[in-house]
Amino acid sequence: MSRNKVGFVSLGCPKALVDSERILTQLKLDGYDIVPTYEDAELVVVNTCGFIDSAKQESLDAIGEAISENGRVIVTGCMGKGADAESILSLHPKVLSVTGPAAYEEVVSAVHQHVPWTPTHDPFSDLVPPQGVKLTPRHYAYLKISEGCNHRCSFCIIPHMRGDLVSRPIGEVMEEAERLVKAGVRELLVISQDTSAYGVDLKYRTGFWNGRPMKTSMQSLCEGLAELGVWVRLHYVYPYPHVDHVVPLMAEGKILPYLDIPFQHGSPSVLKRMKRPAAAEKSLDRIRRWREICPDITLRSTFIVGFPGETEDDFQQLLDFLEEAQLDRVGCFQYSPVAGAPANELPDQVPEEIKQARWDEFMALQQQISANKLQAKIGRTIEILIDEVDEDGAIGRSTADAPEIDGKVYLDGITDLRPGDFVEAEVTAADDYDLWAG
Numbered sequence: 001m002s003r004n005k006v007g008f009v010s011l012g013c014p015k016a017l018v019d020s021e022r023i024l025t026q027l028k029l030d031g032y033d034i035v036p037t038y039e040d041a042e043l044v045v046v047n048t049c050g051f052i053d054s055a056k057q058e059s060l061d062a063i064g065e066a067i068s069e070n071g072r073v074i075v076t077g078c079m080g081k082g083a084d085a086e087s088i089l090s091l092h093p094k095v096l097s098v099t100g101p102a103a104y105e106e107v108v109s110a111v112h113q114h115v116p117w118t119p120t121h122d123p124f125s126d127l128v129p130p131q132g133v134k135l136t137p138r139h140y141a142y143l144k145i146s147e148g149c150n151h152r153c154s155f156c157i158i159p160h161m162r163g164d165l166v167s168r169p170i171g172e173v174m175e176e177a178e179r180l181v182k183a184g185v186r187e188l189l190v191i192s193q194d195t196s197a198y199g200v201d202l203k204y205r206t207g208f209w210n211g212r213p214m215k216t217s218m219q220s221l222c223e224g225l226a227e228l229g230v231w232v233r234l235h236y237v238y239p240y241p242h243v244d245h246v247v248p249l250m251a252e253g254k255i256l257p258y259l260d261i262p263f264q265h266g267s268p269s270v271l272k273r274m275k276r277p278a279a280a281e282k283s284l285d286r287i288r289r290w291r292e293i294c295p296d297i298t299l300r301s302t303f304i305v306g307f308p309g310e311t312e313d314d315f316q317q318l319l320d321f322l323e324e325a326q327l328d329r330v331g332c333f334q335y336s337p338v339a340g341a342p343a344n345e346l347p348d349q350v351p352e353e354i355k356q357a358r359w360d361e362f363m364a365l366q367q368q369i370s371a372n373k374l375q376a377k378i379g380r381t382i383e384i385l386i387d388e389v390d391e392d393g394a395i396g397r398s399t400a401d402a403p404e405i406d407g408k409v410y411l412d413g414i415t416d417l418r419p420g421d422f423v424e425a426e427v428t429a430a431d432d433y434d435l436w437a438g
Contacts, residue, residue: 004032006111007041007070009062012049014191014235016077018144019102020047023076026108032115038069042115043096045107048088050078050161052338063092072096072114076107078161083339101162102147137387139420140187140231140403141180145173145221149193150200151238153264154275154343155304155335158193165194165201170216174209174224186420187231187385189402190221196238219245226254231385233402235260239283244290251294256399259290260300266321267314270307273346287325298400300329305362306355307335308346315358322365328373329406330366334359367432374407374430384409384437386421396423398435407433414438 006027010020023045024034035041044066048059059079066073074097075088081100088098097110148163149156177188192198199205199216206213214220219242225232232255237243239261250257263283265271290297303318322330334355337344384396387403394411401407411417411425425437 004115005035005040005042006032006115007035007038007044007066009044009046009066011047011059011062012051012055012078014142014189015144015193016047016049016101018142018191019077019104022104023047023107026104027111030108030112032111038066041070043072043074043111044070045074045076045111048075048077048079048084050084051158052336054336056084060088060091063088063095067092067094074107074110074114075099076103077101081161137419138184139385139387140189141185142191143173143177143180143188144168144191145195145198146192150197151194151277152275152342154273154346155307155338155341157338157340160340162193165197167197167199167202167216169202170199170207170214170221170224171209173221174214177225177228181228181230184420185230186422187233188225188228189233189235190225191235193236194238195234195236196240196243218242219249222246222249222255231256231399233258233260235402237261238277239263239286240277241286244286244293247290247293247297250297257294257297258300258399258402259297260402263301263321263325264304265307265314265318266303266325267310267317270310270314270318273309274304274307274343284321284324296399298328299325300331300402300406301327302331302333303362304333304335305358306350308343308350309348310335310350310358319362319365322362322369326369326373327366328370328400330370331405332359332362332366371430371432374432374435377427377435378430379427381424381426382409382435382437384411384423384425386411386417386419386423388419389415389417391415394423407435409435409437411437 008024010017038044046063046066049055056079063073063075073095075095076099078101079088080098085098089095096114099106146165146167148165149159150165152159196218198218198221202216204215204217207216209224214224226249237259249255264274264276382398384398386394386396388395393413393415394417396409397403398409417423427435427437429436
């Protein structure tokens with residue numbers, strides 16, 4: 001077997017994907033080849049997800065498979081700390097090392113230790129691209145602007161896993177964004193645990209990009225990214241008052257009219273038990289104001305049903321919130337305990353059959369809202385970013401659709417396009433989640 005070959009398994013959310021990209025980029029810079037099969041790899045890195053129990057099980061299964069198929073495994077990511085790390089080592093004592101999330105240097109050092117580097121590549125012909133190794137298609141990329149979170153939501157252990165908010169310097173973020181655009185990226189998806197809080201920990205201090213001063217804040221970042229001439233999509237935005245200042249940029253076409261905001265519930269008492277930072281009534285007022293400023297804004301959100309203590313009245317308030325908010329894209333989860341989360345100790349846990357019934361009712365209502373909104377787009381001409389093309393036609397996304405979580409736009413029979421192309425087309429049909437255009 002030739003030297004310097006590493007396998008990589010990346011699990012979890014886009015934030016974990018960015019961690020994987022950073023590790024892979026460093027490994028490539030250090031002369032390692034990333035290979036797609038267990039048998040070709042001298043060692044396998046598994047980047048784990050530990051957000052909910054099903055994700056933890058998937059991570060444990062992936063580690064077990066890697067040990068079974070390869071035998072030499074390094075584990076990193078959100079399960080690499082505390083009790084989860086202990087359970088990994090207990091279940092899989094052959095694991096070579098275990099590190100927590102964003103532990104880039106530790107992972108690379110462990111690879112160096114167990115697969116000593118031998119220079120087999122030509123540094124002049126085998127260069128890593130300036131934008132680094134990307135795990136997304138060439139035409140879009142995730143741009144992580146911070147790590148950690150200052151909130152202490154009772155159902156969440158992310159601050160325990162990833163720590164308090166640490167914002168990246170704005171000049172560094174802008175330089176990365178510029179490199180990505182120069183490499184052909186047409187859409188930047190801004191991610192973090194709490195995008196609205198960007199710069200709070202740095203007291204919004206001034207940084208520099210291309211020699212000009214820029215404040216370390218979400219608004220200043222959006223203004224800078226708007227100059228790059230690509231789609232800019234905001235994810236994980238808490239509805240703080242200063243988000244209002246970003247919506248005019250959307251109305252002016254500078255960034256996409258899209259906000260991904262995890263509202264989580266519509267009942268004040270449930271939100272209080274969740275220790276969420278925003279009240280439902282204020283959120284509805286804010287949504288109204290955003291739509292006054294930018295009528296085309298797309299709002300995506302996630303909710304939890306069956307949270308401990310959720311009464312029938314609480315659930316009805318959630319449905320009322322959904323009816324009034326008329327959100328475009330919605331995901332819903334049934335509450336499940338996560339080891340270490342304070343919500344596990346709350347009284348009045350909701351029975352599983354009630355969680356399921358509430359989830360079914362919630363999704364039926366939102367499905368109708370989504371279908372009505374998409375039907376209203378028939379006859380409109382929209383801009384579409386193409387994701388894939390085959391002999392049957394092209395598939396893309398509108399400004400209202402983030403990759404992998406929202407809907408798609410199908411252009412049947414149109415085959416003379418390439419991924420990354422922008423095209424305008426008239427919407428001809430719609431179902432509950434997707435559009436057809438031509």
